[in-house]
Amino acid sequence: MKRIEEIDALRGFALFGIVMTHMFQGFLASIVPPEYIGFNIIYSIDHVSKFIVEQLFVSKFYAIFSMLFGLSFYLILDQKKHASPAKFAWRLILLFIIGFVHHIHYRGDFLTVYAVFGMILILCRKLNNRIILILGLFLAFNGPEIIIKTVALFSKPIPRSELILLKNIRIEEARRYFDLIIGDDYLKLFISNSTVGVINKCHYLLISGRLWVVPGLFLLGLWIGRKKWHENIHKLNLKKLIRITALFGFPLIGIYYYFAVTPYSKLGRFFGYIAKDAANIFIPLLYICIVLxxxxxxxxQNVIKQFIPVGKMGLTTYVAQSVFGIFIFYGYGLNLLLELSGTMALILGLFVFILQVWFSKWWFKLFKYGPLEWLWRCGTERKWIPNNINK
Structure with a gap:
């Protein structure tokens, strides 16, 4: 199957945004304890960097990656009448194993999440396009959470004492995890990520809404594949799509930001979160249209093509970013979490990504698949697959 350069470029672009987000956050993957809030705000420019990352990066690039995952499902399985769902499920199991090894070192791993939610795509394979689109939009815009929050508006509020108790529990857990990050005991962090970290990830998926949003984005990617948009990119009116997504996306960011920094009522908070979830769909769509x-x-075109090689080895690129981030920020590495400003971390992240572009270009002169992609493919096919470009 011939690769589509634009899809690889979009995947590479998403990986750029992901590494920049994680670098600014210090590869924490956790709430920050009160005493460490603003740990990466050292210079005045860091406030600007924080605003840009929080409003234009956080949750935006993973959304692109998620839609591309759904599209990949279509290319690998859904468009082929006689393709094996069992083989794709085995592929996801292998992805989960790779992801879990990644997770025990970095709690922010999303490979395990993709592996689990990817099974939903297999179950939805027989649904028609209209249902796929409606269900995808409902979940991607965090519809279930909107319903829950709507009911909560008219329900008896949770006693303040219980809310404070829950908040204190979360803060204490964040403190323990933060101490492990800046400590140098690898084994303790390993054990924590393997146990408490799994529970925390499940809790995060629920409270963040990604429990619904990620499957929704998968389904939208599947729908895009079925509509053959990836084969007819040249026919899309990208200028019009850019205007539409920007017209919705940026005002939604403004609405959310207003409610995020201004004291507001329960109703105001409700609308603020709806605006945030909607912005996390329109802004990624805007980015996709701009890149295309x-x-x-x-x-x-040559600038955008630089993203293609890293996009072709997306799994390797993503895991390698975590390896670098852990080495830079964690206590058993260089321990720079409390030393590096957010802006300097972004500059360092850009440098890392440029190195990854260079490495991937060099790699594909010699090999057909990225290192982890090759192992994943061998495991999927259950046989040794030659990777040398000359074989």
Missing amino acids: FLYKLRVT
């Missing part, structure tokens, strides 16, 4: 538009322009 720039790819079509002769003057910028």
Whole structure:
């Protein structure tokens, strides 16, 4: 199956945004204890960097990655009448194993999440396009959480004492985890990630809404594949799509930001979160349209093509980013979590990504698949697959 360059470029672009987000956050994957809030705000410019990352990066690039995962499902399984769902399920099991090894070192891993939610795609394979689209939109816009929050508006509020207790429990757990991050005891962190970290990840998926959003994005990616948009990119009116997504996306960010920094009522908080979830769909769509538009322009096409090699080895690139981040920030590495400003972390993240672009270009001159992609493919096929470009 011939690879689609634009899809690889989008995947590489998403990985750029992901590493920049994680670098600014110090690869924490946790709430920050009160005494460490603002740990990466050292210089005045860090406030600007924080605003940009929080409003334009957080939750935006993983959304692109998630939609591309759904599209990949279509390319691998859904478009092929006689393709084996069992083989795809085995592929997801292997992804879960790779992800769990990643997770016990970095709690922010999303490979395990993709592996579990990917099974939903197999179950939805027989649904028609209209149901896929409706269900995908409902979940991607965090519809179940909107219903829950709507009911909560008219329900008896949880006693303040219980809320304070729950908050204190979360803060204490965050303190323990933060201490492990800045400590140098690898074994303790390993054990924590393997036990408490799994529970915390499940809790995060629920409270963040990603329990619904990720499967929804998968389904939208599947729907895009079924509509053959990836084969007819040249026919899309990208300028119009850019205007539409920007027209919705940026005002939604403004609405959420207003409610995030201004004291507001329960109703105001409700609308603020709805705006946030909606922005996390429109802004990624805007980014996708911009990247595809720039790819079509002769003057910028070569710039966008730089994302293709890292996109082709997306699994390797993603895991390698975590290896670097852990080494930079964690106590058993260079322990720079409390030393590096957010802006400097972003500059360092850009440097890392440029190195990954260079490495991936070099790699694909010699090999067909990225290192982890090759192992994953061998495991999926259950046989040794030659990777040398000359074989």
